[in-house]
Amino acid sequence: xxxxxxxxxxxxxxxxxxxxxxxxxxxxxxxxxxxxxxxxxxxxxxxxxxxxxxxxxxxxxxxxxxxxxxxxxxxxxxxxxxxxxxxxxxxxxxxxxxxxxxxxxxxxxxxxxxxxx
Amino acid sequence: xxxxxxxxxxxxxxxxxxxxxxxxxxxxxxxxxxxxxxxxxxxxxxxxxxxxxxxxxxxxxxxxxxxxxxxxxxxxxxxxxxxxxxxxxxxxxxxxxxxxxxxxxxxxxx
Numbered sequence: 001x002x003x004x005x006x007x008x009x010x011x012x013x014x015x016x017x018x019x020x021x022x023x024x025x026x027x028x029x030x031x032x033x034x035x036x037x038x039x040x041x042x043x044x045x046x047x048x049x050x051x052x053x054x055x056x057x058x059x060x061x062x063x064x065x066x067x068x069x070x071x072x073x074x075x076x077x078x079x080x081x082x083x084x085x086x087x088x089x090x091x092x093x094x095x096x097x098x099x100x101x102x103x104x105x106x107x108x109x110x111x112x113x114x115x116x117x
Numbered sequence: 118x119x120x121x122x123x124x125x126x127x128x129x130x131x132x133x134x135x136x137x138x139x140x141x142x143x144x145x146x147x148x149x150x151x152x153x154x155x156x157x158x159x160x161x162x163x164x165x166x167x168x169x170x171x172x173x174x175x176x177x178x179x180x181x182x183x184x185x186x187x188x189x190x191x192x193x194x195x196x197x198x199x200x201x202x203x204x205x206x207x208x209x210x211x212x213x214x215x216x217x218x219x220x221x222x223x224x225x226x227x
Contacts, residue, residue, distance in 0.1 A: 033214070042204075042218065042219045042220060043154075043160065043204065043217040044217070056214055089157075091159055095213055103165045103167065104213070105165065106150075106162070106213075106215055108159035109159060111158075
């Protein structure tokens with residue numbers, strides 16, 4: 001079964017540095033998402049992306065965050081100047097189809113564990 | 118606002134049945150999903166309800182009451198590998214966003 005793949009699996013960075021987290025969604029999927037999960041806490045929505053633009057974003061997704069689909073396959077999340085509190089597992093997800101049905105589940109990647117020191 | 122509540126932790130023994138409850142108050146509703154998440158791994162889809170009633174899928178069943186803002190996940194014939202967190206998530210209107218509850222950590226003992 002096709003998978004959402006994320007790289008790297010683990011990223012360590014210093015506070016203030018920029019990081020780019022990469023995702024390759026399943027090929028015929030058109031809705032893309034980033035979620036994050038701070039250790040021991042719930043999975044939180046960051047942003048959704050459709051038709052090459054942000055469709056919705058949460059209050060967490062401030063000016064330090066950006067997303068891009070630079071080519072037909074990759075979907076990236078950039079954090080411009082990382083803070084200690086950005087340490088979390090970041091999950092990419094996607095939904096299939098041109099017009100997803102309401103019961104279409106999100107397919108999650110295995111995540112990137114970001115550690116900011 | 119949006120609020121999705123689940124018990125933090127539950128324990129059960131192998132072979133037993135366990136029911137994990139979820140209550141929600143959300144600004145829109147296009148269905149409720151249950152996911153399983155093992156420690157350090159991605160959530161994986163278990164079940165979906167949009168109409169009231171019970172959906173059965175092998176050892177797992179999920180129930181929804183929209184008027185009560187209530188759902189439960191029923192796990193039968195528990196196995197050790199069922200030890201995981203179980204996440205209740207509501208799909209809002211709009212761009213298919215899922216809003217997750219805090220998750221219930223289930224520990225299955227021999």
